[in-house]
Each structure stands twice: as structure tokens, then as C-alpha cells.
Amino acid sequence: MGRSTPRLPAATLQVHKSSSPWQMFWRPMLLASVALHALVLGLPLASEPEPEPEETAEEVQEESIQLSTLAAPPRPTPSPSPRPAPSPTPQARPTPVASRPNPVPAVRPEPQPSPVTTPSPTPTPEASPTPEASPTPEASPALNEPVAAVTPDPDPAAAAASFDPSALQAELQASLQGIQGSVGLQPFPGVFRNPASFYVSEDPEELMPGIKTMQWFNDLRSEEVFSRLQDTYGARGFTFEEIGEYGGGRVYELRTSEGEVVDIVNVVPGKGNISTVVIIWEFDPNAPPT
Numbered sequence: 376m377g378r379s380t381p382r383l384p385a386a387t388l389q390v391h392k393s394s395s396p397w398q399m400f401w402r403p404m405l406l407a408s409v410a411l412h413a414l415v416l417g418l419p420l421a422s423e424p425e426p427e428p429e430e431t432a433e434e435v436q437e438e439s440i441q442l443s444t445l446a447a448p449p450r451p452t453p454s455p456s457p458r459p460a461p462s463p464t465p466q467a468r469p470t471p472v473a474s475r476p477n478p479v480p481a482v483r484p485e486p487q488p489s490p491v492t493t494p495s496p497t498p499t500p501e502a503s504p505t506p507e508a509s510p511t512p513e514a515s516p517a518l519n520e521p522v523a524a525v526t527p528d529p530d531p532a533a534a535a536a537s538f539d540p541s542a543l544q545a546e547l548q549a550s551l552q553g554i555q556g557s558v559g560l561q562p563f564p565g566v567f568r569n570p571a572s573f574y575v576s577e578d579p580e581e582l583m584p585g586i587k588t589m590q591w592f593n594d595l596r597s598e599e600v601f602s603r604l605q606d607t608y609g610a611r612g613f614t615f616e617e618i619g620e621y622g623g624g625r626v627y628e629l630r631t632s633e634g635e636v637v638d639i640v641n642v643v644p645g646k647g648n649i650s651t652v653v654i655i656w657e658f659d660p661n662a663p664p665t
Contacts, residue, residue, distance in 0.1 A: 562591035572622035600651040
């Protein structure tokens, strides 16, 4: 005996039969919904509006003034999707930025440093302590002293350059006048033992280079003449320093009190030691300049 299938109740069959008309509308609506969603998803999304540049306070003030003066009727609020980007409006107004008062920094009083530098030379007379540093009023008691004591000593170099022995030679001749013999004669080659040391030739006018003056003291020995030289020149502060011999006589340096060399003095005995010749040289005859 075969197995019998269970049967559904009659109420269940009635429900399935009653819902079959709705199934005919549900499937097309589902397809339409899917197609609509696909269409919406396929549409391109609107690009995000570019960020508006921040408006300066002057632009906001100008826009508010324009809006208040125009008093236009309120515009209908547009939908957010087609909202036009107001980017060109601030870009088209660069003129207020360029029209800013640029010449204002030129009015600044910076390019006037001349009055600042002018007081620089003024403090120079204030800093001059000349009346304080002048000790001349303190040395006023020295005014009672003779003027000769205040005068400074002559420069040794200047004295050596401006020395003229002619006056002292005249005094030397005057001091020798009382002695027997001739004084201050012009010598000639025959007077010397070695005339070649003082003459270039036998001509008495052709002297050796470097000789300034020559004086012949006849019948006067060299010791007596040199003693008178020391007395005459020593009274003026000069000294004689022997540095050698030349032409049969002694060579001396005539020095000032400061040690400066003024002349070279050559005291040469004549033939027979009965006369003396005094020669003034420009340099040491034993070491002539080359």
C-alpha cells in the first residue's frame, strides 16, 4: 500500500492564491528600482566648489556697502547643487589691493640722517683741555731769570752742518801773533816732507781732493800750534780726538760737546820741524770715500 502525501489545509491554499496578483507587481517594481539606482549611481558627481579665498576686511566692507546701497530684492536661494562658485568676483578685484597707500612708507622721516651727524664736530671744542694742560702760568717765576737761560741748546747736527771754522781760524791767528814767526801764510809743496800727500802736482793750487783749507805757521813748532788750537776751540766747547797720522803729522777729529764730528784737523810739521801746517779735511785722509 503506497505512502500518501500530506495535504495542506484549505486556508493555506487560499492565502497562496490570494497573494499571486501582488507577485505580478512586485517583480517589475524591483527591476525598476534596481535600474533607477544604477542610473543614479552612473551619473557624474558634481565637483566640489573651489575654496573661496578669504576676503579682506576692506572687500567685505565694500560688498556690504554695495548691498546696502542697491537694496535689491532678495534673490531666491538657489539649490546647493548648482551653486555658482563666486571665485571670479574676488579675482576680478585686485585693484583695491594694488591701490593700497604704498607711498605711505616714503613719507617716513628716515632719509634725514644729516641732523644726526651735524652735532659730531661740536663736542671737539668741549673736549679740548688746552687751558688745563698749559703749565706756562705755573712757570711764571722763571720770567725773572735771564732770557739766555731759557733758550734751548742748539741741535748738534745743525751745528755741525752750519759750522764755519774761518772765525776760529782768525782767532787762532790772532793768538799766535805775539809769537815769533809768520802766521797764516799760504804753504807750497816745498814746505812739506811728503808734498805728494797734499798736492796732485807741483802746482801749489792743485790740492788733493778733500782739503778745505791750509795754513802755514812759519817758525812755530807743531806742539805750540796744537796747544793754541786746543785753547781757541776748547773755549767754544770743541774737543780734539786723535784718530791717526797722515803726511808726517797727526790727524784729529774736531767734535762738539755732544760728540758730533765737525771737521778733520791734520797738524803736520814742516821740514826741519821749525814750521807747522794745519790742514782742514772734509773726511779722514786715511779713509777717503770711494
